[in-house]
Amino acid sequence: MASMGSLPFLVEANADSTLMMLMLHNRNHKFSAKFSTVNASSLVRGWGRGRVNHRCSRGLLCLVEKNKHIRALGKSSGTSEDNQDETDEVLQATIEKSKKVLALQRELLHQISQKKKLVSSINSESIPEIEGDSISYEPSEESLLMSSDSNPQKGSARRASAVEKQNGGVVSSNYIQSNEKETSDVSFVGNDLGFDKGKLEDDNASPLEKARPWPFFDEKLNSKRYETIMPDTLPLSTETSSLKIEVLEAQNESSIKVVANEADNVESEGEKLPPLAGANVMNIILAAAECAPFVKTGGLGDVAGSLPKALARRGHRVMVIVPRYSHYADAQDTGVRKQYKVDGQDMEVTYFHAYIDGVDFVFIDSPNFRHLHDNIYGGGREDILKRMVLFCKAAAEVPWHVPCGGVCYGDGNLAFIANDWHTALLPVYLKAYYRDHGLMKYTRSVLVIHNIAHQGRGPVDDFRYTDLPEHYINLFKLYDPVGGEHFNIFAAGLKAADRIVTVSHGYAWELKTSEGGWGLHGIINESDWKLRGIVNGIDTKDWNPKFDVHLTSDGYTNYSLETLQSGKRQCKAALQRELGLPVLEDVPLLAFIGRLDQQKGIDIIAEAVPWMMGQDVQLIMLGTGRPDLEQLLRQFESQHHDRIRGWVGFSVKMAHRITAGADILLMPSRFEPCGLNQLYAMNYGTVPVVHAVGGLRDTVKPFNPFEESGLGWTFDSAEANKLINALGNCLLTYRQYKQSWEGLQRRGMTQDLSWDHAAEQYEEVLVAAKYQW
Numbered sequence: 146m147a148s149m150g151s152l153p154f155l156v157e158a159n160a161d162s163t164l165m166m167l168m169l170h171n172r173n174h175k176f177s178a179k180f181s182t183v184n185a186s187s188l189v190r191g192w193g194r195g196r197v198n199h200r201c202s203r204g205l206l207c208l209v210e211k212n213k214h215i216r217a218l219g220k221s222s223g224t225s226e227d228n229q230d231e232t233d234e235v236l237q238a239t240i241e242k243s244k245k246v247l248a249l250q251r252e253l254l255h256q257i258s259q260k261k262k263l264v265s266s267i268n269s270e271s272i273p274e275i276e277g278d279s280i281s282y283e284p285s286e287e288s289l290l291m292s293s294d295s296n297p298q299k300g301s302a303r304r305a306s307a308v309e310k311q312n313g314g315v316v317s318s319n320y321i322q323s324n325e326k327e328t329s330d331v332s333f334v335g336n337d338l339g340f341d342k343g344k345l346e347d348d349n350a351s352p353l354e355k356a357r358p359w360p361f362f363d364e365k366l367n368s369k370r371y372e373t374i375m376p377d378t379l380p381l382s383t384e385t386s387s388l389k390i391e392v393l394e395a396q397n398e399s400s401i402k403v404v405a406n407e408a409d410n411v412e413s414e415g416e417k418l419p420p421l422a423g424a425n426v427m428n429i430i431l432a433a434a435e436c437a438p439f440v441k442t443g444g445l446g447d448v449a450g451s452l453p454k455a456l457a458r459r460g461h462r463v464m465v466i467v468p469r470y471s472h473y474a475d476a477q478d479t480g481v482r483k484q485y486k487v488d489g490q491d492m493e494v495t496y497f498h499a500y501i502d503g504v505d506f507v508f509i510d511s512p513n514f515r516h517l518h519d520n521i522y523g524g525g526r527e528d529i530l531k532r533m534v535l536f537c538k539a540a541a542e543v544p545w546h547v548p549c550g551g552v553c554y555g556d557g558n559l560a561f562i563a564n565d566w567h568t569a570l571l572p573v574y575l576k577a578y579y580r581d582h583g584l585m586k587y588t589r590s591v592l593v594i595h596n597i598a599h600q601g602r603g604p605v606d607d608f609r610y611t612d613l614p615e616h617y618i619n620l621f622k623l624y625d626p627v628g629g630e631h632f633n634i635f636a637a638g639l640k641a642a643d644r645i646v647t648v649s650h651g652y653a654w655e656l657k658t659s660e661g662g663w664g665l666h667g668i669i670n671e672s673d674w675k676l677r678g679i680v681n682g683i684d685t686k687d688w689n690p691k692f693d694v695h696l697t698s699d700g701y702t703n704y705s706l707e708t709l710q711s712g713k714r715q716c717k718a719a720l721q722r723e724l725g726l727p728v729l730e731d732v733p734l735l736a737f738i739g740r741l742d743q744q745k746g747i748d749i750i751a752e753a754v755p756w757m758m759g760q761d762v763q764l765i766m767l768g769t770g771r772p773d774l775e776q777l778l779r780q781f782e783s784q785h786h787d788r789i790r791g792w793v794g795f796s797v798k799m800a801h802r803i804t805a806g807a808d809i810l811l812m813p814s815r816f817e818p819c820g821l822n823q824l825y826a827m828n829y830g831t832v833p834v835v836h837a838v839g840g841l842r843d844t845v846k847p848f849n850p851f852e853e854s855g856l857g858w859t860f861d862s863a864e865a866n867k868l869i870n871a872l873g874n875c876l877l878t879y880r881q882y883k884q885s886w887e888g889l890q891r892r893g894m895t896q897d898l899s900w901d902h903a904a905e906q907y908e909e910v911l912v913a914a915k916y917q918w
């Protein structure tokens with residue numbers, strides 16, 4: 146029992162001097178207590194104050210007090226106090242031992258500094274083969290090429306020549322041929338594209354292993370790797386080795402920090418910092434039916450245009466695949482042509498490529514997509530379905546066939562991000578055509594739900610268009626009271642994907658309810674383990690009042706937080722003038738921008754219009770979509786020509802100008818998975834009034850006049866009277882509480898709405914998928 150009395154001292158007071166503590170293991174309390182007494186004084190002499198002080202807030206005082214305590218304990222335990230000689234002997238032995246330990250530690254520090262020199266020379270010249278480690282590193286051509294990892298365009302010429310050497314012939318493979326044939330062809334492709342020199346030389350490696358070039362190089366390039374290699378490979382003497390463990394333990398984190406700091410130094414001495422993603426660097430391919438700025442009908446296009454850039458900034462190699470609906474400047478014909486079967490017909494596709502802002506954009510060209518730029522979801526149900534079948538089939542093989550910067554992505558360490566029902570077939574094809582046949586074993590897929598209301602539904606017979614093995618029909622079959630038994634592409638994609646993301650936390654919750662899941666809530670509940678809500682970011686370059694290219698003419702102006710009042714005033718006047726509204730500075734200017742769809746609650750605005758017109762406000766609505774709702778916009782404008790403008794059409798320029806010039810943005814959406822317009826509005830000092838649903842609830846914190854907090858006004862159900870109530874309070878604040886208004890604007894503008902945080906979260910999802918089997 147007596148030994149228990151010494152333990153608190155050792156643990157608490159010796160947090161930094163655990164070196165001594167280690168020696169005390171297995172000793173009895175008597176010795177321990179006496180040793181501790183000495184330890185405190187030897188610490189004062191040998192280790193210095195700083196070491197004790199920085200761990201123990203009370204510093205040495207703490208030790209002295211504890212020692213007093215232990216002496217008292219010693220007394221109370223009945224230890225002989227008279228045997229001074231014995232004590233001195235023990236003290237002497239301990240001091241000697243301490244000296245030895247210190248000497249050994251000095252030696253270790255010396256070796257660490259030697260190691261530093263070694264690492265520096267590795268870094269500045271080449272990395273020698275490290276004995277005992279299976280990875281040998283020579284600055285091979287391939288690895289040099291890969292050193293431009295986050296910018297694969299760099300060194301593309303050299304990479305191209307490397308590929309040429311290995312990729313002797315034209316690769317042909319697709320699933321027009323039989324599955325058996327496909328498998329061997331595909332393996333061959335992988336072989337040819339295997340850039341892992343070590344593995345290519347290893348005849349025992351499977352063709353698929355040879356086909357995975359990136360993980361190998363990523364690992365070697367990851368300088369963090371040396372942190373783990375180096376400590377084990379130090380040429381330590383046996384004595385020192387055992388000491389090393391002791392000292393490392395003894396010094397607890399501090400020794401480890403020394404090693405880590407060494408590695409940090411190595412990194413900072415190098416030319417380039419490691420990617421933010423660190424060891425998680427992957428090849429990522431996002432496939433979507435639309436992508437801004439090339440083609441956009443709504444928020445999906447924005448996300449496909451900006452999330453990849455944020456992922457690339459984290460160090461990933463990122464590609465976006467989108468149909469080529471029109472001629473897009475910058476996109477070059479890669480010369481790669483493939484054929485895929487759709488509805489029994491061979492369809493040829495050509496791959497175009499552009500490299501912009503660190504991202505590879507691959508456009509799939511086919512007569513099926515051409516000339517659809519202004520109507521990308523146009524045509525009958527079967528037409529759209531066939532287009533998406535072709536798109537997903539062709540997208541799945543892009544990592545094999547399409548060289549970007551001279552080098553294909555390959556299928557190792559690869560993750561696809563599919564978006565909405567249009568590309569929900571992609572996870573299914575990856576499984577049915579490849580994984581089920583032992584191909585693309587290391588490729589994963591994540592399906593993002595931007596809007597569950599559109600699912601790719603049809604009669605069960607539509608399954609034949611998918612060209613999938615018969616047993617796959619079960620993934621697609623769904624029964625619900627509205628549609629009965631039907632074919633549902635989103636359902637199949639959700640089941641086949643390795644992970645599911647949706648675009649806000651609120652929507653992730655709503656999707657699991659029968660009201661919010663639109664018939665897919667059952668599947669989503671079953672998939673809860675792989676579902677995550679990640680709130681969208683915004684492209685802070687495109688949607689930034691300071692740099693917005695649409696504000697540089699026609700009387701508009703760029704503005705920032707510093708020039709908010711004058712800048713916004715000027716933009717408001719320019720907008721009123723451009724649309725032919727009376728230029729009135731004090732009249733609140735309300736706006737709506739969006740797809741004219743039941744989702745967006747245009748009818749709720751319509752119901753509130755008579756009230757609004759009595760409030761001395763102006764209203765601008767920009768949208769396109771359902772013909773009856775387009776007609777409603779025209780009707781408003783003709784009825785209230787001096788106050789309302791209804792712009793029917795799709796105009797990115799007007800969307801930016803309205804966002805800048807308006808005072809208030811209305812978003813009475815019935816449901817809103819995330820919503821981007823309210824984010825853009827806040828970034829421009831335009832105050833949102835929104836239905837608190839999905840992502841709108843997540844992103845617009847209600848104004849609290851008592852605390853002067855919040856970002857806008859929210860209302861709790863999608864009804865005109867609720868909108869009127871919230872808007873009434875908003876207008877009151879606008880007119881009578883100018884300071885509060887400015888506070889709202891400023892808080893909105895100073896948020897970090899960028900994609901960076903969301904990209905980090907996507908990365909976590911991708912990594913989770915990667916390590917899932």
Ligand SMILES: Nc1ncnc2c1ncn2[C@@H]1O[C@H](COP(=O)(O)OP(=O)(O)O[C@H]2O[C@H](CO)[C@@H](O)[C@H](O)[C@H]2O)[C@@H](O)[C@H]1O
Nearest residue numbers: 443444445595739740768794795796800818819820821822
């Ligand atoms: N007539 C017009 N002219 C010019 N620009 C127009 C326009 N109509 C709409 N836009 C633009 O399209 C985008 C619309 O994005 P939203 O996120 O608000 O809605 P959407 O429902 O399309 O997106 C879906 O996907 C996104 C992305 O995940 C989710 O945020 C959202 O909740 C979900 O419904 C904005 O950039 C807007 O400016």
